[in-house]
Amino acid sequence: xxxFRTVEQxxxxxxxxxxxGGEGIAxxxxxxxxxxxxxxxxxxxxxxxxxxxxxxIFVNPTQFGPNEDFSKYPRMFNADCALAEREGATxxxxxxxEEMYPAGAATFVxxxxxxxxLDGKSRxxxxxxxxxxxxxxxxxGEPDLAFFGQKDAAQVAVLRRMVEDLRLGAKIxxxxxxxxADGLALSSRNTYLSAEERKQALVLSKxxxxxxxxxxxxxxxxxxxxxxxxxxxxxxxxxxMDYIELVDWETLLPVLSATHGTLFAVAAWVGKTRLIxxxxxx
Numbered sequence: 236x237x238x239f240r241t242v243e244q245x246x247x248x249x250x251x252x253x254x255x256g257g258e259g260i261a262x263x264x265x266x267x268x269x270x271x272x273x274x275x276x277x278x279x280x281x282x283x284x285x286x287x288x289x290x291x292i293f294v295n296p297t298q299f300g301p302n303e304d305f306s307k308y309p310r311m312f313n314a315d316c317a318l319a320e321r322e323g324a325t326x327x328x329x330x331x332x333e334e335m336y337p338a339g340a341a342t343f344v345x346x347x348x349x350x351x352x353l354d355g356k357s358r359x360x361x362x363x364x365x366x367x368x369x370x371x372x373x374x375x376g377e378p379d380l381a382f383f384g385q386k387d388a389a390q391v392a393v394l395r396r397m398v399e400d401l402r403l404g405a406k407i408x409x410x411x412x413x414x415x416a417d418g419l420a421l422s423s424r425n426t427y428l429s430a431e432e433r434k435q436a437l438v439l440s441k442x443x444x445x446x447x448x449x450x451x452x453x454x455x456x457x458x459x460x461x462x463x464x465x466x467x468x469x470x471x472x473x474x475x476m477d478y479i480e481l482v483d484w485e486t487l488l489p490v491l492s493a494t495h496g497t498l499f500a501v502a503a504w505v506g507k508t509r510l511i512x513x514x515x516x517x
Contacts, residue, residue, distance in 0.1 A: 236320045238327045242375040245289065245328045249377045252287045259379035260287040262405070264372050267292040268309035268423035269318045272413040276382045279410050281323025283380055289326040290319045291372050296332060297343070298364030309423055328376065335371055343367045346393045346400070352487035353389040353500055354511065357477050362393045369394055373405050381405045386412045386420050388498050388513045392487050418444065420512045427508040436505045438471040439512040442479070446499045447514055455492040457481040464501060477502035477509065484515065
């Protein structure tokens, strides 16, 4: 497995794969601290493009707010490389901040409207940073497929719109949420949780499961579904709810009733850690 530190190195590698008679490459963008959820993305990419998978490991400063956890975000590069290689990656792109954001950089990507909804509303500027770094990665690696997890469903909506609007060549591939045995959605931020907070955090997946049960029984009304989810949080008063929303997955705008493809999403603070979870109806 090769490790690249510059955009030019990644680009040359990508073009060499295509010139070698392949269909192109798959890119799995990450911020490192890889876990089983990331492993599932890398495996899916390796199945789609055997021997032609690049994993980016870059903690992107522009998607963190001034009071967020950029400095303490977990960094474990050697372990990440070992996991990526084991799951089928053939290249790692691990640039410096200076490589991705040259001195004086003044170009950023805003996806108007969507970037201010769900996590974008709670974390102003977050999706601006996400869209900017992802478009840089897509330009650098020139992949034909880019893999993301459903856990970041709002991010997926923003990136899909960006790719469509800019007519970029990459197709966004979304893989299912990977959960612990007790239902907690895997996240690099789970490592911040104390033992007690880890138990409290299960309320997010319980709320998701309750909505899924109601939909399976025939309930479709948004107000009923969201009230049921809020009721789950009543049992965990230490968890501070950020949002509970039922939205169109394309626009991230609220809907009155759930239909196939509707996104139910929840975000909450467990101690000092903000966690998210969701389900796609149907």
